[in-house]
Amino acid sequence: MAYVLILEDLASDLHEVESALKDIGNYEVRSFRMASRAIEYLSDALSEQSELPQLIVVDLNLPASSGYELLRFYHATPKLKAIPCVVWSVMDSETDKKLTTWMGSRKLISKQSGPANLRKSLSSLLQPQTDSPRRRSSQRA
Numbered sequence: 699m700a701y702v703l704i705l706e707d708l709a710s711d712l713h714e715v716e717s718a719l720k721d722i723g724n725y726e727v728r729s730f731r732m733a734s735r736a737i738e739y740l741s742d743a744l745s746e747q748s749e750l751p752q753l754i755v756v757d758l759n760l761p762a763s764s765g766y767e768l769l770r771f772y773h774a775t776p777k778l779k780a781i782p783c784v785v786w787s788v789m790d791s792e793t794d795k796k797l798t799t800w801m802g803s804r805k806l807i808s809k810q811s812g813p814a815n816l817r818k819s820l821s822s823l824l825q826p827q828t829d830s831p832r833r834r835s836s837q838r839a
Contacts, residue, residue: 701726703751733767769801
């Protein structure tokens with residue numbers, strides 16, 4: 699089943715992304731609270747040639763790390779370039795927009811822009827998945 703990798707520390711914000719994805723199609727969610735865990739997961743998937751996510755959603759502001767760590771890994775890993783990456787964060791200054799774009803993010807979505815904008819932005823980067831029953835297996839690491 700197609701999945702979306704999410705780096706997010708707040709349960710309420712994770713729920714908002716999951717809700718938007720539910721409206722778009724059938725996506726499994728694999729979520730992480732720390733950039734190092736998400737990087738480790740992606741590294742393992744690449745080395746084992748496992749299925750990669752259909753989309754990567756990154757929050758920049760995390761308590762124990764920064765979403766920029768994951769963006770650095772994404773930027774430095776050519777095999778990930780085919781996967782769209784978006785930043786969904788309260789850190790939405792012009793500097794953040796320029797830096798995240800330079801690091802490969804296709805879009806910076808402000809958390810203050812609301813659920814409709816989040817859904818529209820995610821939808822523009824995903825193909826609807828309707829061929830299998832919805833399964834939600836949030837892995838929180």
